[in-house]
Amino acid sequence: MGQRVLAGLRVMELGHYVAAPFASRLLADLGADIIKVEPPGGDPARQWGEQVGGHSLWWSSHARNKRCISVDLKHRAAPGIIKRIAARCDAVVENFRPGQLDRMGIGPDALRAVRPGLIFAHISGYGQTGPDRDRAAFGVIGEAIGGLRHLTDHPPGTSDLPPVRVGISIGDSVSGLYAAIGLLAALWQRDRNGSDGRERTVDVALTESMLSLMEGMLPEYGMLGKVKQPTGGGIATAAPTNAYPSADDSWVLIAANSEPLFAKLMTLIGRPEIIGAPGYRGNQERVANVAELDRMIGEWTRQHTAVELARILSAADIPSSKVYDAADIAADAQYGSRAMVRTVDDPFFDRPVLHPGVVPRLEGDADDIRWPGPAIGAHTDAILQAVAGYSAVEIDDLRRQGVVA
Amino acid sequence: MGQRVLAGLRVMELGHYVAAPFASRLLADLGADIIKVEPPGGDPARQWGEQVGGHSLWWSSHARNKRCISVDLKHRAAPGIIKRIAARCDAVVENFRPGQLDRMGIGPDALRAVRPGLIFAHISGYGQTGPDRDRAAFGVIGEAIGGLRHLTDHPPGTSDLPPVRVGISIGDSVSGLYAAIGLLAALWQRDRNGSDGRERTVDVALTESMLSLMEGMLPEYGMLGKVKQPTGGGIATAAPTNAYPSADDSWVLIAANSEPLFAKLMTLIGRPEIIGAPGYRGNQERVANVAELDRMIGEWTRQHTAVELARILSAADIPSSKVYDAADIAADAQYGSRAMVRTVDDPFFDRPVLHPGVVPRLEGDADDIRWPGPAIGAHTDAILQAVAGYSAVEIDDLRRQGVVA
Numbered sequence: 001m002g003q004r005v006l007a008g009l010r011v012m013e014l015g016h017y018v019a020a021p022f023a024s025r026l027l028a029d030l031g032a033d034i035i036k037v038e039p040p041g042g043d044p045a046r047q048w049g050e051q052v053g054g055h056s057l058w059w060s061s062h063a064r065n066k067r068c069i070s071v072d073l074k075h076r077a078a079p080g081i082i083k084r085i086a087a088r089c090d091a092v093v094e095n096f097r098p099g100q101l102d103r104m105g106i107g108p109d110a111l112r113a114v115r116p117g118l119i120f121a122h123i124s125g126y127g128q129t130g131p132d133r134d135r136a137a138f139g140v141i142g143e144a145i146g147g148l149r150h151l152t153d154h155p156p157g158t159s160d161l162p163p164v165r166v167g168i169s170i171g172d173s174v175s176g177l178y179a180a181i182g183l184l185a186a187l188w189q190r191d192r193n194g195s196d197g198r199e200r201t202v203d204v205a206l207t208e209s210m211l212s213l214m215e216g217m218l219p220e221y222g223m224l225g226k227v228k229q230p231t232g233g234g235i236a237t238a239a240p241t242n243a244y245p246s247a248d249d250s251w252v253l254i255a256a257n258s259e260p261l262f263a264k265l266m267t268l269i270g271r272p273e274i275i276g277a278p279g280y281r282g283n284q285e286r287v288a289n290v291a292e293l294d295r296m297i298g299e300w301t302r303q304h305t306a307v308e309l310a311r312i313l314s315a316a317d318i319p320s321s322k323v324y325d326a327a328d329i330a331a332d333a334q335y336g337s338r339a340m341v342r343t344v345d346d347p348f349f350d351r352p353v354l355h356p357g358v359v360p361r362l363e364g365d366a367d368d369i370r371w372p373g374p375a376i377g378a379h380t381d382a383i384l385q386a387v388a389g390y391s392a393v394e395i396d397d398l399r400r401q402g403v404v405a
Numbered sequence: 406m407g408q409r410v411l412a413g414l415r416v417m418e419l420g421h422y423v424a425a426p427f428a429s430r431l432l433a434d435l436g437a438d439i440i441k442v443e444p445p446g447g448d449p450a451r452q453w454g455e456q457v458g459g460h461s462l463w464w465s466s467h468a469r470n471k472r473c474i475s476v477d478l479k480h481r482a483a484p485g486i487i488k489r490i491a492a493r494c495d496a497v498v499e500n501f502r503p504g505q506l507d508r509m510g511i512g513p514d515a516l517r518a519v520r521p522g523l524i525f526a527h528i529s530g531y532g533q534t535g536p537d538r539d540r541a542a543f544g545v546i547g548e549a550i551g552g553l554r555h556l557t558d559h560p561p562g563t564s565d566l567p568p569v570r571v572g573i574s575i576g577d578s579v580s581g582l583y584a585a586i587g588l589l590a591a592l593w594q595r596d597r598n599g600s601d602g603r604e605r606t607v608d609v610a611l612t613e614s615m616l617s618l619m620e621g622m623l624p625e626y627g628m629l630g631k632v633k634q635p636t637g638g639g640i641a642t643a644a645p646t647n648a649y650p651s652a653d654d655s656w657v658l659i660a661a662n663s664e665p666l667f668a669k670l671m672t673l674i675g676r677p678e679i680i681g682a683p684g685y686r687g688n689q690e691r692v693a694n695v696a697e698l699d700r701m702i703g704e705w706t707r708q709h710t711a712v713e714l715a716r717i718l719s720a721a722d723i724p725s726s727k728v729y730d731a732a733d734i735a736a737d738a739q740y741g742s743r744a745m746v747r748t749v750d751d752p753f754f755d756r757p758v759l760h761p762g763v764v765p766r767l768e769g770d771a772d773d774i775r776w777p778g779p780a781i782g783a784h785t786d787a788i789l790q791a792v793a794g795y796s797a798v799e800i801d802d803l804r805r806q807g808v809v810a
Contacts, residue, residue, distance in 0.1 A: 005590045005605070008597070030590050044663070047688060048642045049621035050629055057628055058621030125724070127766070130742035136724040138660040140646055144726045147734055149648070149658065151572020152557060162638040162648040162656055163728060164569050167556020173618045177582040182765035184589035185410045185435050192413070192596050200410070201768035208745050211734065212764040213578045216454035216463030218746065221731035222759025223462055224455055228731050233567040235574075237453045237463075241545055243554070243567040251567055253554070255543040258449070283452060319530070319541040321549045323568060326626035326633050329552055329616065337535035340613050341623065354627025359617040360587035361532070363606040 004031020004366050009187070010387075011035070011091045012082075013066070014106070016043045018139060018169045019123045019206065020095035021062060022176030023183070027093075028065035029358040029368055035085060035383055036066045039073065040405045042376040055348040056373075061355045063373030064344070069384070070377035070405040077403045079105035084388035086111040091119035091183050097136075098128045108201065117197045119186045121179040127205035137206060139171035146171065146210020147217060153230035163230070175209040239286040240265070240293045243323060250306035254297065255319040257283055264316050269300035330354065346372040377405045409436020409771050414592070415792075416440070416496045417487075418471070419511070421448045423544060423574045424528045424611065425500035426467060427581030428588070432498075433470035434763040434773055440490060440788055441471045444478065445810045447781040460753040461778075466760045468778030469749070474789070475782035475810040482808045484510035489793035491516040496524035496588050503529050503538045513606065522602045524591045526584040532610035542611060544576035551576065551615020552622060558635035568635070580614040644691040645670070645698045648728060655711035659702065660724040662688055669721050674705035735759065751777040782810045 009032040013024040021036070021043065028034040036043075049058040056062075069085075071078050083106070086092065092111065094101060101107040108120050122128050125137020143149050148170070153163035182202030190200060211218075216237070217228045228236070233243040238257035246252050256265040259282075266274045274280050274296075279289045286293060301309060306322050313320035322328065335341045338361070343352035358368040384390040384404065398404045414437040418429040426441070426448065433439040441448075454463040461467075474490075476483050488511070491497065497516065499506060506512040513525050527533050530542020531550075548554050553575070558568035587607030595605060616623075621642070622633045633641070638648040643662035651657050661670040664687075671679045679685050679701075684694045691698060706714055711727045718725035727733065740746045743766070748757035763773040789795040789809065803809045 005587075005594045009593075026586060030586075050625045050631060052628060056621075057624035060624050062620070126739050127743055130739045132739040135719065136666075136722050138646070138662075138724045140640070140658055140660050141724045141726045144648075144658045144728045145734075145737070147729055147731065148571065148573070149656075149728045150730045152569055153572075154566055154569065159564060159566060161559055161564060162650070164557055164559060165636070165638055165640065165648075166553065166571055166575075167558075167633070167635050167641075168553070168618050168620055170571075170575070170618065174579065174582070177579070177586065178765040180586050181431060181435075181582065181589060182767060184586065184593060186767065188414075188589060188593045188596065189410050191593065199768075203766045203768060204764070205743075205766075207739070208743070208762065208764050208766070211740070211745060211761050213573050213575065214734075214761065215467070215573055216461075217731050218735065218759045218761055219462035219465050220455045221735055222748070223457060223754065223756065226455060226731075228572070230572050231570070233570055235545070235570065236572075241543070243549075243570075245567070251554075253545055253549045255545050257543075261541075314540065317541050319543045319546045321546045323549045323554045324552055325555045326552065326622050326631075329550075329619075330623065330626055332550070334531050334535045334537040334612070335616070338532055338610075338613070340616060343627070349628065351628065354623045356616050356619065356623055357613065359609070359613050360583040361608045361610075361613070362587060362591065363608060364604075 004368065005362050006030040006032040009033065010089045011093055012037060012085060012089045014092060014094035014096065014101065016095065017045050018172035019175045020093045020179070021045065022173050023121065023123065023179040024066065024093050025062065025064065026176065026180045030362070034066040035089070035387065036063065036068045037082065038068055038070050038376055040070055052349060057353060059373040060344065060346045060348065060353040061373070064355065065370050066374065067379035067383060068374040068377060069380045072403055073104050073106070075403045077398065077401060079110065081388065081398070081403065082106045083111060083114045085383065086118060087114040088387050089115065089118065090187060091121060093121045093179060093183065095123040098122070098124050098133045112199060117190060117199070119183060119190065119200045121183045121202040121204065123175050123179050123204045125206050127208065128203045139169045139206060140165060142171035142175070142206025143210055145207040147214050148210045151228065151230045154232040156229055158232065171206045171210055174213070175204050175206050178209050179204045234290060234294070237287065238283055239290040240297055242294050244298050244301040246304060246306040246309055247302055248305045251323040252301060252306055252309045253321050253323060254313065261318055262286070265297070265318055268312065268316055269297060271296060342369070344369050344372050380404050409773065410767050411435040411437040414438065415494045416498055417442060417490055417494045419497060419499035419501065419506065421500065422450050423577035424580045425498045425584070426450065427578050428526065428528065428584040429471065429498050430467065430469065431581065431585045435767070439471040440494070440792065441468065441473045442487065443473055443475050443781055445475055457754060462758060464778040465749065465751045465753065465758040466778065469760065470775050471779065472784035472788060473779045473782060474785045477808055478509050478511070480806070480808045482803065482806060484515065486793065486803070486808065487511045488516060488519045490788065491523060492519045493792050494520065494523065495592060496526060498526045498584060498588065500528040503527070503533045517604060522595060522604070524588055524595065524605045526588045526607040526609065528580050528584050528609045530611050532613065533608045544574045544611060545570060547576035547580070547611025548615055550612040552619050553615045556633060556635045559637040561634055563637065576611045576615055579618070580609050580611050583614050584609045639695060639699070642692065643688055644695040645702055647699050649703050649706040651709060651711040651714055652707055653710045656728040657706060657711055657714045658726050658728060659718065666723055667691070670723055673717065673721055674702060676701060747774070749774050749777050785809050
């Protein structure tokens with residue numbers, strides 16, 4: 001069994017909901033020791049989604065591979081505990097409002113006093129600086145201000161319905177990915193330079209994380225005044241690529257916007273005369289004629305079931321897929337072959353829980369789902385003793401005072 | 406001026422389109438030396454989006470901070486050149502089809518023969534193993550198979566329109582983020598262990614990158630058989646949070662799904678009696694009554710313009726925002742204050758180009774946009790000489806043979 005790539009890294013999570021917990025889950029999945037500090041009532045995310053016997057199914061995967069300690073951060077004795085843990089950590093990931101940790105006595109200055117060089121990764125709605133830094137924000141707000149929500153819609157004039165939310169907390173997750181990147185980059189620089197004691201701070205904003213994915217939107221607006229608009233099921237810069245209806249009322253994606261793929265597809269749908277014809281020569285011409293192109297392709301797809309389409313398109317090596325839901329994913333052979341859909345024993349439930357696998361996959365690394373999302377305070381004693389160096393008597397005392405649980 | 410966090414890291418990009426180029430752009434923005442190997446005709450992404458004077462505006466930001474060398478990988482002399490560059494690199498990021506690099510004589514075995522311990526980060530549609538590894542895939546396919554497309558839609562029965570594509574290449578970008586995480590984790594482990602010569606391989610699939618973001622979808626399906634469905638503008642697990650119409654036909658997001666925020670919002674819309682009323686006590690009760698709740702809030706928002714709503718909601722410290730487009734983003738003071746919307750001189754254009762800033766932000770790091778997306782082969786000579794050690798005479802010869810340009 002190989003060693004996990006991040007074995008030896010210890011990170012304190014002062015997080016709740018999605019963004020910071022997702023960042024540290026990424027690190028936990030790769031073998032880091034994550035110490036998640038929770039209030040006595042637990043992370044509110046424990047209440048989210050479907051519950052069975054009072055326990056969240058999402059929590060089972062959202063908090064897996066972490067250790068959980070319960071500390072009442074409002075208690076006057078809390079900063080002392082947090083400092084003793086921080087003294088043994090490489091980094092902190094947090095998503096309180098900017099400045100909130102300082103007000104609680106556990107901000108960067110306080111923790112670096114006991115642990116010089118401690119890396120901080122902050123995640124917030126708008127960032128740690130600037131006129132909006134104190135504004136309240138959730139993931140959907142970051143998505144709207146980052147430009148994603150505007151682009152996730154049908155073309156203007158198509159429908160009266162509001163722009164659609166991507167069905168997941170994409171702003172939080174992408175912020176978490178960026179925080180992990182910043183933290184690992186800082187960590188590499190720190191250890192490469194032989195622990196130089198420099199203060200490394202990562203400052204991730206939900207808004208900016210989204211903006212960073214907007215491709216040509218800003219360059220094109222700045223130079224041409226072009227305000228990028230949503231394109232429904234298609235892509236503004238490539239054609240043909242869209243979701244097409246099948247005979248049995250499913251949607252099938254077809255992406256054939258390179259020259260060889262386009263030629264194959266036109267042959268397949270019985271329109272070989274389109275290949276190289278005026279208006280369809282090269283991607284830019286096809287983008288201009290995308291409505292007509294989508295109509296031709298849709299006429300053909302409506303004559304076949306989703307299963308038939310999958311077979312025909314796959315045989316022609318044209319990128320395509322049924323639009324998968326949870327059941328399709330759970331049944332998919334490719335996911336199964338790569339342990340990307342797997343069962344995990346969880347003491348909260350009487351049957352194993354279905355988890356997504358570990359991403360990114362590192363060849364040769366040890367099996368990586370060590371345990372499911374823990375109970376509140378499941379590792380309070382272990383962390384206080386082995387990490388922070390409290391005695392059993394001291395821990396009993398802290399528990400009696402109501403600082404830890 | 407501080408040193409960039411990834412200064413000293415050199416990565417070869419054997420990439421095209423979005424996923425691998427985005428991964429290496431992330432590293433380039435943080436100070437890594439990225440050597441992008443392009444075919445003589447250039448990365449096809451150079452043709453994407455709006456062109457001015459034959460040059461892509463997106464390219465200006467998509468390829469910034471990289472060095473570009475043009476090599477015809479089909480030429481029999483190409484592997485020798487690639488090997489001499491790889492010998493001086495820490496890592497390779499690539500998104501050819503699985504096995505394609507091996508067929509061209511520049512796969513992991515060939516390059517590790519000249520550079521033991523070279524880290525490989527592969528990005529592909531379905532991953533490097535499994536029954537589907539050879540299937541063609543683009544970002545939208547990965548998004549569909551990962552479950553994102555199904556969830557990015559109005560609730561079943563609301564509309565006949567197809568599920569919407571997120572308006573950007575989200576599958577490619579998220580894969581790129583994961584590849585960067587895997588690469589940095591492997592790099593940290595390598596250097597921490599004193600260059601142990603181990604082979605570290607990161608294997609990122611578009612499909613799996615999307616699946617990893619699906620939150621409670623798999624656990625809830627596995628235990629309860631529940632197939633997660635799209636929820637339009639709302640969130641299945643939290644209420645109220647949606648896009649609401651303004652008097653002047655804009656959309657305004659309001660996210661007030663915590664207890665204190667919900668109470669504030671109900672007071673604001675003149676419905677304080679709802680606070681603590683049956684059906685609205687706690688998030689789970691509110692989720693069950695989300696349609697009625699959204700109706701009440703929408704009645705109120707329709708009485709105000711988007712600007713008024715922004716002012717009222719901000720004064721009450723309730724997370725909210727107009728749904729931003731490119732023009733809103735370019736004008737935003739917060740982005741401006743954090744250099745997240747900035748102009749960059751680009752010799753391809755007669756005016757500076759608007760770029761998004763560098764994410765993640767590292768405090769104290771040097772100013773980070775060093776140059777815009779280069780011309781094809783802009784750094785061919787510099788790389789062949791200073792990195793690979795070819796003489797000027799040898800380079801002339803390679804150019805005459807048509808191997809480099």
